Amino acid sequence: MSAPSSPLPRSAAHGARFCAIDFGTSNSAIALPVGEQRVRLVAVEDGLPTMPTAVFYTMEGQAPHEDPRRLYGRAALAAYVEGMEGRLMRSMKSVLGSSLVEQSTDIGDGRGVKFIDILSGYLRHLKTLAEAEAGGPLTRAVLGRPVFFVDDDPERDAQAQNALEAAARAVGFTDISFQFEPIAAALDYESTATREQWVLVADIGGGTSDFSVVRVGPERRARLDRSGDILASHGVHIAGTDFDRHIELSAILPLIGYKSLGPPPAQREVPSRAYFDLATWHLINTLYSPQRVMELRGMKSFYADPLLHGRLMTVVQERLGHALLSEAEAAKIAVAEGGQADIDLWQVERGLKAALTEPQALGAVDADLQRIVDAGVETVRMAGLKPADIDVVYLTGGSTGLLPLATRIAAPFAQASVIRGDRLASVAQGLGLHAVRLLG
Template structure:
């Protein structure tokens, strides 16, 4: 499988040599600009950092009546939300690519609604502006990263997802666009450190997808634009960090608001669960707050044997705490990934309420996802037509490789390979930048 890379051509609107590479991630994003030949530099996108959360916050505060909502990005967006600024937080926008949601509009406050695709375009416009400020002029050419599969087992929707991302990039002024698979970009970043030819299994475990590639790398191959002969196989699953957050929330937080609760009569079935799955999915949380849905959920009180659980659910909804609860789940996941049990403060739901999350509890909640990811890596090597012993290195990148048990399980089937950790948040951007140099050189 190879990325759809349009041939570079001279552009009337881009007479100079400026170009950039953008890693538009589910959880974090980064931008690379060319430096010396064979080298790139990352743009300091926010507070001196080379990466920023893929987050947009729409706020009416400080805006004239009936005006367009003001947008904050990255850490500023998350801070505004945490500080209780009135508005709408958008995260995991990449997850809607390939779905029917991409052309749908969502309420962002102040009587305004915005298409999801326009939200993505707005975020890309912000990244483009940061790149241009660093480069000292307009940029009209870009390489964009993409997962191996935006959508599992559906080539038509997968192609539609890439087309939608390309449309958003054109909307903000990129005239020449090329795509490269994110794990291939990571392989290019790893290749810069190699001293001999070898086979590497790249594991890019991000926020929305887990992607693997078996790539032949070596110091003599770096200047080749066409690396199709070196890409032995690519494979991936649409399971990653945001799925982990969802399962952690469903396992540790939402049961205290009624998930899997039962009715008042002996042997009665569980209460309807759709609201809990929606509350645990970033881009669906706001659908729970519509007046019709709130009325429906309020009428469900009689379904709960313990009415306190329904009361907490309604507090969560009435106070619009969905994103805050998911942030608590994400923070708990990060704490457990660091080897400690997590204490989850749920005071916002009820005074004195809290939950505990141990590593065994977390791993049990994530087991099915972890196994799917591990098997995707094994399958990638099988697809490459090589034995596990032929893999000399397992190169780990992507934010979710910080979960130590996952990293260990990915590497375990390849006992002769050394495990190499790249920059979890920036390796892909750096590799995309190297690829951009070769595409637009």
């Protein structure tokens, strides 16, 4: 089920005029057709078929009149970690459906760029890589989308898809179709299915947790219209980046002043807005504006312990927000793999350390885990089935690497087989298969 990373044969790719793009909150991939029934993922970075959905803008080495240089994926993250002067953008997909999409954000050196242009630039980079592999321009595309960009708001959800489509058209795609990401994952699983089955697909990524109940089988996979095989789709706007936020708020930000108290006699809890923004990928940069810095500087008297306020100002003035959230993400992964995670916050203060234990991590994300599990059970109910009717629980998406989450999702379906797809590539593979049947 894993996607090979060797180059696409030029003879097979040449002449392809369509592709499929999995534009994810955390990672992205792009698929091209190989023959009539197969697809292959493009090696998008370092020979790998997926790359982090990240962009780094920098003016280092650029003349004042030149546009900022942009780095993508792992190179973007490395530039940030290595301390290159610039601005890191992650979780750009999270702004779809919000008012932020048409707003500008500061990228340094007094320059700003709209979030929609950041999205377009990232898609252009993916498209350029795919065109180099395909040997010509690509004008048609199938794009994946979550079941809900925005929960319980159909108007904003439609606006989110329209914004993503506009970003794709801005880079040269003229014929654009969408497919739900969990359905794409079902198509990827179906490529190996040997009999007809009811599959609950759980696609738990960085920004959303999506479920679909899909009928798959070897006799059905060649059909273009699969609407009759899709019994239900459901999802919640909760996933990996939410886990990271809760873990940072629980284990790291108390050392920076979160939930600390003011001076006596009132001893009110300090305002929390700045801490929530620090723990949300697409809002971190808002803290670095001169107005917000001045506002935070003026809050010193709110803290009984001035050391905590000083640490907050260090984080903001040194622009360490993304570094702290990356530490929370790394701690989450380390705990999921077993044991305790020790978090070194030396960038904030020499000798400052935090720790994350498994009980603490699970406690921080428990409410979110339960909402995700409930969404899976609800999807089966919407399909008119009982848990015992599900043959397979198919897990995909980066966050399914968290064993407690995967175990809890599968628990209500005790009679089903639990199969793990390629966490980062199953959706792109399935989108590619759908594109072959739709456009090929």
